[in-house]
Amino acid sequence: MSRIKLAAVAAAGIEAVVKRELQDLGYETQVDNGWVYFDCEIKDIPIVNINLRSSDRIMLVLGQFNAYTFEELFGKTYNLPWEKWITKKGKFTVKGRSIKSKLYSVPDCQSIVKKAVVEKLKDKYHVDWFEEEGAEFTIQLIIRKDEVTLAIDTTGSREGLFKRGYREKSVESPIKETMAAALIQLSFWRDDRLLMDPMCxxxxxxIEGALIGINKAPGLDRNFESEKWPAVLEEYWDEAREEAAKKIEPDKKLKIIASDIDPKAVKIARENAKKAGVEKYIDFKVMDVKDVQLPEEYGILITNPPYGERIGEDEEVVEILKTIGEIFGNDDTWSNYIITPERNFEDLYGKKSNRKRKLYNGNIRVDYYQYYGKKKR
Ligand SMILES: C[S@@+](CC[C@H](N)C(=O)[O-])C[C@H]1O[C@@H](n2cnc3c(N)ncnc32)[C@H](O)[C@@H]1O
Known part of the structure; x- marks a missing residue:
């Protein structure tokens, strides 16, 4: 089977998590500008889409080359094997970005790429006109320092991998599923320890913790755009789904506590957990974080507290962040992880973190404060 090159797109700051996930699946990787590249076969497209927890999407890299003029961009784009992937009836769009390059006009570059692909398909399929009513192919064009990358989105442009299919309802400022999975994988949590989110x-x-705990692949309950591509055979999808389903450990005993002051949020969380098939592993409660009592030692706090409109100026938020320090920061067996945009978080919590990781929750610049508890023997 011929080799292909894929890239798992990672949000800024979590490239290392995506890389580790891919290595655990057996791939050799290389990270460059937020994309984690790996060589593989076509049958791996379903495997990575279904199994990766922290990546945003999987791109099929068709070519990388230097281009300084429109003619070069056209010619080198034309030379790529588009017909191997895009069907006669395929619908395709070109998204573009240009960074520090001679070819800086993104709309012009996008239309040149589109034209080159159309010309190539016309020549290969011997037609003059395309209906564009079949499967979707979203081509991503990136020009960085005159190096062009052309890739097709295998996941689907509208439904990134964060859409697992379980979160039908949400609260204000939810965290992305892919980010939640990354936060957990960056923590000391293992399935024999208590995981707590008192502002769930x-x-x-x-929910992401429970999915990791029972080893359920996050993409098992959804579909992907490349399922409609003839080049990725149906049997590859069936096999990947069967393999992933076999790996689920439903009898796992997990200790996960999820609470929130808002009864509506807890109701939604419970419904989402049910949809994800993990309700029975999570203990849900309506509770003010001020009233939390630590039920055992060596627990793991991972939470995304509320934030005010003006960072640092909302009194309620300030009180909550102080409370976290007083309750969780006072037991040196607990490891505590808090994602927040509040710049003076460490002052409110009362201690410097062991590690602070700069991340983005959507467009909001946040920090992931990590406090390490004593090692469990
Ligand atoms: C940023 S949201 C958390 C979003 C969550 N990570 C998700 O993905 O949906 C903050 C949550 O803190 C809750 N909250 C606010 N004050 C609280 C308090 N005093 N005790 C417990 N929860 C509180 C809010 O109801 C809200 O659901």
């Missing part, structure tokens, strides 16, 4: 909102962190 729609339940994303506890």
């Amino acid at each position: 909102g729609s339940g994303t962190i506890p």
Whole structure:
């Protein structure tokens, strides 16, 4: 089977998590500008889409080359094997970005790429006109320092991998499922330890924790754009789904507590957990974080507290962040992980973190404060 090159797109700051996930699946990787590249076969397209927890989407890299003029961009784009993937009836769009390059006009570059692909398909399929009513092919054009990357989105442009299919309802400012999975994988949590989110909102962190705990692949309950591509055979999808389903450990005993002050949020979290098939692994409660009592030692707190409109100026938020320090920061067996945009978080919590990781929750610049508890023997 011929080799292909894929790239798992990672949000800024979590490239290392995506890389580790891919290595655990057996791939050799290379990270460059937020894309984690790996060589593989076509049958791996379903495997990575279904199994990766922290990547946003999987791109099929068709070519990388230097281009300084429109003619070069056209010619080198034309030379790529588009017909191997895009069908006669395929619908395709070109998205573009240009960074520090001679070819800086993105709309012009996009239309040149589109034209080159159309010309190539016309020549290969011997037609003059395309109906564009079949499967979707979203071509991503990136020009960085005159190096062009052309890739097709295998996941689907509208439904990134964060859409697992379980979060039908949500609360204000939810965290992305892919980010929640990354936060958990960056923590000391292992399935024999207690995981707690006392501000769980729609339940994303506890649900992702339960999915990791029972080893359920996050993409098992959804579809992907490349399922409609003839080049990725149906049997590859069936096999990948069967393999992933076999790996689920439904009898796992997990200790996960999810609570929130808002009864509506807890109801939504419970419904989402049910949809994800993990309701029975999570203990849901309506509770003010001020009233939390640590039920055991060596627990793991992972939480995404509320934030005010003006960072640092909302009194309620300030009180909550202080409370986290007083309750969780006072037991040196607990490891505590908090994602927040509040710049003075460490002052409110009362201690410097062991590690601070700069991340983006959507467009909001946040930090992931990590406090390490004593090692469990
Ligand atoms: C940023 S949201 C969490 C979103 C969540 N990670 C998700 O993905 O849906 C913050 C949550 O904190 C809750 N909250 C606010 N004050 C609280 C308090 N005093 N005790 C517990 N929860 C509180 C809010 O109801 C809200 O659901």
